[in-house]
Amino acid sequence: MKITVIGLGYIGLPTAILLAKYGHKVTGVDLSPWMTTQLNAGLIHIEEPGLEQDLEEVLLLGNFCASTQPISADAYIIAVPTPNKADQYQSCDTSYIEAALMSILPYVKANDTIIVESTIAPRTMVDVVQPMVEKNGFRVGEDIFLAHCPERVLPGNIMHELIHNPRIIGGITDACTEKAAAVYGTFVKGEMIKAQAGEAELSKLMENTYRDVNIALANELAKISDHLGIDALRVIEMANKHPRVNVHQPGPGVGGHCLAVDPYFVIAAAPEQSPLMQTARAVNNSMPAYVVQQVQILMAEREGNQVTLFGLTYKGNIDDVRESPAMEIRDRLDEAGFEVRVFDPHVAELPLTGEEACEGSSLILVLSDHDEFRNIPTSYTDRMRDATILDTKNIVQSVGTKVNYVNYGNLYKAKKAQQVAGVQG
Numbered sequence: 163m164k165i166t167v168i169g170l171g172y173i174g175l176p177t178a179i180l181l182a183k184y185g186h187k188v189t190g191v192d193l194s195p196w197m198t199t200q201l202n203a204g205l206i207h208i209e210e211p212g213l214e215q216d217l218e219e220v221l222l223l224g225n226f227c228a229s230t231q232p233i234s235a236d237a238y239i240i241a242v243p244t245p246n247k248a249d250q251y252q253s254c255d256t257s258y259i260e261a262a263l264m265s266i267l268p269y270v271k272a273n274d275t276i277i278v279e280s281t282i283a284p285r286t287m288v289d290v291v292q293p294m295v296e297k298n299g300f301r302v303g304e305d306i307f308l309a310h311c312p313e314r315v316l317p318g319n320i321m322h323e324l325i326h327n328p329r330i331i332g333g334i335t336d337a338c339t340e341k342a343a344a345v346y347g348t349f350v351k352g353e354m355i356k357a358q359a360g361e362a363e364l365s366k367l368m369e370n371t372y373r374d375v376n377i378a379l380a381n382e383l384a385k386i387s388d389h390l391g392i393d394a395l396r397v398i399e400m401a402n403k404h405p406r407v408n409v410h411q412p413g414p415g416v417g418g419h420c421l422a423v424d425p426y427f428v429i430a431a432a433p434e435q436s437p438l439m440q441t442a443r444a445v446n447n448s449m450p451a452y453v454v455q456q457v458q459i460l461m462a463e464r465e466g467n468q469v470t471l472f473g474l475t476y477k478g479n480i481d482d483v484r485e486s487p488a489m490e491i492r493d494r495l496d497e498a499g500f501e502v503r504v505f506d507p508h509v510a511e512l513p514l515t516g517e518e519a520c521e522g523s524s525l526i527l528v529l530s531d532h533d534e535f536r537n538i539p540t541s542y543t544d545r546m547r548d549a550t551i552l553d554t555k556n557i558v559q560s561v562g563t564k565v566n567y568v569n570y571g572n573l574y575k576a577k578k579a580q581q582v583a584g585v586q587g
């Protein structure tokens with residue numbers, strides 16, 4: 163099959179490369195000439211295990227080519243960003259989808275399939291995509307086939323999950339679903355769930371909203387436990403021994419281009435019906451300010467005002483800083499007058515080594531759960547003015563003996579000790 167994939171980001175690129183690996187002739191289209199040139203030379207711009215090797219393989223096979231222009235194909239997959247709009251409820255901005263559709267419509271012919279993988283608000287397929295395609299003289303379900311097939315892959319494990327995760331195939335008509343299933347059937351080994359487009363749209367959004375609401379509950383628990391002087395992490399560990407309970411983990415807030423974005427698409431589509439989701443967003447959005455407040459308390463009686471952030475990415479072992487709460491925390495600490503240094507071995511633009519970032523610092527603030535942060539060597543902490551670590555991700559497993567290690571389990575104790583020291587001092 164000839165397949166054109168529009169958008170070579172975190173989802174479009176792995177999908178395009180995988181389709182090429184499974185024998186399709188794939189053209190990957192992106193607006194960035196720099197990126198397409200790099201890709202054709204075998205170089206990828208995102209960190210994802212296995213992706214660069216697969217790119218080399220499909221380039222050698224002659225099955226993949228990156229271009230800034232679409233070409234005619236049998237199936238088109240749209241994987242472009244759908245950011246929030248700057249309106250009251252941060253609704254879904256479909257302008258990139260519309261632009262991608264406009265760019266392919268001149269090449270689309272009878273019997274082709276157009277698949278939207280980008281996350282979209284409920285009813286986007288019928289209210290936005292279908293009318294645009296029908297304007298070009300096609301009849302959906304008869305001579306053109308439209309489906310929404312959301313991806314559910316976890317960054318860091320994309321190449322495996324694209325193949326093995328269940329895949330929702332949401333056609334506008336049953337014939338549309340069958341045509342889209344034929345495309346995914348060539349590489350998906352997980353279950354293919356055939357659905358209506360609207361069901362597919364809302365189920366994708368609800369998966370991420372479910373996680374967002376559950377993380378909000380864990381973050382709220384961290385605040386409650388701190389207030390009551392109880393170890394939040396022990397509470398979670400014990401509650402999760404119940405066979406039907408899965409309390410998530412508290413952290414510095416929720417980032418990434420999914421959980422911090424998708425719930426708003428549902429909220430904007432039904433604001434009066436979604437008070438719980440709105441509150442969950444507010445709780446998670448409150449976490450960066452909460453973390454900064456904790457840092458201010460811990461730093462109050464300390465010498466020096468340098469804080470070293472460990473991790474700027476929105477989660478561990480990836481290079482993605484989109485919507486990362488760590489960025490907001492960095493800015494807030496900056497504004498509060500702290501000298502902030504950042505160590506993140508996954509972000510190429512941050513050249514400081516752990517030693518350099520810790521030199522003269524009074525606090526390490528861990529914000530991403532990178533594997534590199536499991537063991538904090540004494541070569542870092544020996545250079546600090548005051549070796550305290552506040553680990554918001556509960557990732558650190560070993561530190562030197564002279565280090566004061568604080569997480570959401572013992573933060574209340576650390577603050578109490580601080581107060582006592584303050585009164586004595």
Ligand code: SAJ
Pocket residue numbers: 281313314315316317369370373377410411412413414415416417418419420421476477478
């Ligand atoms: N986080 C917590 N506590 C937790 C789990 C996560 O604070 O217990 C934070 C992370 O640190 C991060 C944010 O939540 O800041 C999101 O991370 P994540 O690992 O939950 O998810 P994403 O955004 O990388 O990927 C999600 C996944 N969705 C679900 O797990 C329901 C993924 O399967 C989707 O494909 C992806 O969104 C997407 O593209 O929509």
